[in-house]
Amino acid sequence: MSVVGIDEVGRGALAGPLVVGAVILKLPIKGIGDSKKLSKQQRSKLAQIIVCEADEYSLGWVSSKEIDKLGLTKAIRLAIFRALKQIGTFNANSTIQQIIIDGNYNFLADDKRSKTIVKADESINCVSAASILAKVARDEWMVKVAAKRYPKYLFERHVGYGTKLHLDAIRQYGPCDIHRLSFRPIKQ
Secondary structure, eight states: OEEEEEEOOOOTSBBBBBEEEEEESSSTTTTTTOOGGSSSSHHHHHHHHHHEEEEEEEEEEEEEHHHHHHHHHHHHHHHHHHHHHTTTSSSTTOOOEEEEEEEOOOEEEEEEEEEETTHHHHHHHHHHHHEEEEEEEEHHHHIIIIIHGGGOOOOHTTSSOOHHHHHHHHHHOOOOOOTTSSSTTTOO
């Protein structure tokens, strides 16, 4: 049975993209778990292993502008669709039998193969792998692209989340192009 694990990263960030990972594993990978509970070094090492050992994997990205335009729920759904489309879950020859989404809200409720599991990123290997790939990719983008483009905001230190350092930078410089203008406190 082919199972796709789905998890998103960046939902609560004030800046930058939201990224969804989608992973199909043939065999479990030891040492993986919730990306938030792993160190940066552990995530990077595991991401390399996942890329080598996964049957299939992909990432679905939505920009801060798309989040502002669509709202968070529709933006997450779009990112999931983008990730799943890359691994062929929507074509007629798809062998995917189940799609497991981390959390309690089913963004694919219209797809009979989908189900949600709270804390799936801690207990289901393919969901943990999706979480790790999405976290590593988003963090790398925030450090290698956003931090270089907008050095005043120190994105390399908080990767867009609402830390005191980030909030102070927003107060001092105002929002930049990758801030989510629909999110409080930027909206205020």
